[in-house]
Amino acid sequence: MPRIADRVVPFGTTIFTEINQLAQQHHALNLGQGKPDFDGPSSVIEAAIDALRSGTSNQYAPGPGIPELRQGIANHAARSYGLAVDPVSGVIVTPGATEAIFASIMGLVDAGDEVVVIEPFFDSYVPGIVMAGAAPVFVPMHAPEWTFDPAELRAAFSPKTRAVLINTPHNPTGRVYTHSELTLIADLAKEFDATVISDEVYEHLVFDDARHIAIATLPGMFERTVTIGSAGKTFGMTGWKVGWAYGPPDLIKGVGQAHQFITFATNHPAQRAVAFAFTLDSTYYEEYRELYTRKRDLMLQGLDAAGLSYVTPQGTYFVMADFSGVFDGDDIAFSRRLIEQVGVATIPPTSFYSAAHRHHGSKHVRFAFCKNDATLEQAAERLARLKRG
Ligand SMILES: Cc1ncc(COP(=O)(O)O)c(C=O)c1O
Known part of the structure; x- marks a missing residue:
């Protein structure tokens, strides 16, 4: 049967x-x-309507994303974090952060590798790791403060660790990782030569005195980090499913190789509108x-x-x-x-x-x-x- x-x-x-x-x-x-x-924002919806009516956006977009959106993502990384992202070879636009996460795992992790995952995790992480034939290794965050134990984090790393998947600001706990927490993760990633897949979809949703720190900005980390974002979260349009991954071209190449055979390209008019959204001011x-x-x-x-x-x-x-x-x-x-x-x-x-x-x-x-x-x-x-x- x-x-x-x-x-x-x-x-x-x-x-x-x-x-x-x-x-x-x-x-x-x-x-x-x-x-x-x-x-x-209604101006972003208008941009989508314009894109639909323009007669230039109703067919396949380029696989890695339209140039003006990739440029918008690179500009945003420069403006927000001082990162120099190459808009041509350092950015891939995907149907939502969900695909960016999946394509990053598929493009950067081999069967038999281990991926360190901090719990509680966004629910697509583990199926992605399993579908890549890799094994998740879990590190819990502890209530009530939702911090991880540095010794438990260290114990999760081994010579088999290929990647660590983190999320800050963190769903579901609302934690924003501190500089010292990120430094711990970064130091272990360097020591074990692991890639960091950093899910930062809530990068603009921080309250009071909290500040979002992109782990790619820590010393020596840009070269080993793929950062993931989502227009669903940043511009409040979850139904559009536009996300992205950016990082050093040699890692983004792997993400792109996987992405081209997962979905090939992302919704074209929505990309045009999100490119417009990236021109909104502070x-x-x-x-x-x-x-x-x-x-x-x-x-x-x-x-x-x-x-x-x-x-x-x-x-x-x-x-x-x-x-x-x-x-x-x-x-x-x-x-x-x-x-x-x-x-x-x-x-x-x-x-x-x-x-x-x-x-x-x-x-x-x-x-x-x-x-x-x-x-x-x-x-x-x-x-x-x-x-x-
Ligand atoms: C932590 C986290 N990562 C990724 C996603 C998925 O984002 P998208 O809708 O852009 O695929 C979500 C959505 O809730 C999320 O909370």
Whole structure:
């Protein structure tokens, strides 16, 4: 009998699909998936409409991305981090950061290699590593501060380590790695001659005094780092699925070799619009941060009303809430209870851990606050029912 491949059998259905279905069934407010319920800038939407109507963008784009977007990405890296990225041989545009991550793993890691992954992780990392025939080696971040133990990080590296996959600002914990945390990772990458795949899709979503540091800016790191970004996150258009990877040309060559046979090219009109978005001035990024600082504060008021504890997120549009003060079961049972009885959907984070480390996330749920203020206010009212029992 024809049957599906063994390699995909363990992947199951993503937790997002499961939660979305349950949320719909119970008409719950969906604070699960990191999907804004409002649009990005209207000028960027107009640029997409212009691109569609121009008669020049409805056929395949060049495989590595249109030149003006690659230039925009290189300019942004120069402006934001002082990095000298070659727009021709140092940037690949992909259908979302998800493909950039997958193409980076496929293009930079061989079967039998090990890839160090910090937990909780974005859910596409491990399937990507497994599909490349490599093995993930896990390092948990510890609650309540969500820091990793330097000794555990060191123990994960070995002569088999080919790459380390990091994410800062970090989904789902909201942590922004400090200079000293990044230096630890960088020193180990250098010592074990590993590539760093740095998922920085929330680079512009940092709050208060937190500052995002691109690991590629640390001494000796540009040459061994592939940095990943997403227009879905930076410009609030997750449905467009435009992402990118940039780095030194000899590594980006590997990413491009994989990308050409995964999707070949990325949505052409959306690339034109994102190229326009990269011409927006710094006010855009300031307003974006202000908008999300307000949403974060609304979310935290809701968690306070519910009697849930948390560490204030320094970045991203997620917060991990500890429910052990109001519920005795695990994260999956609590998520179900929230959907069915309170009418708010969240993501149980144990699916972002290896089996051995799931207990690290079993007393938390992840809330996404990339939602209209009215939705967040309504969620806060519903969550207050939790405290009232
Ligand atoms: C940490 C992280 N990396 C990558 C992605 C995927 O981004 P994209 O939608 O551009 O594929 C997400 C989306 O939620 C994310 O949170």
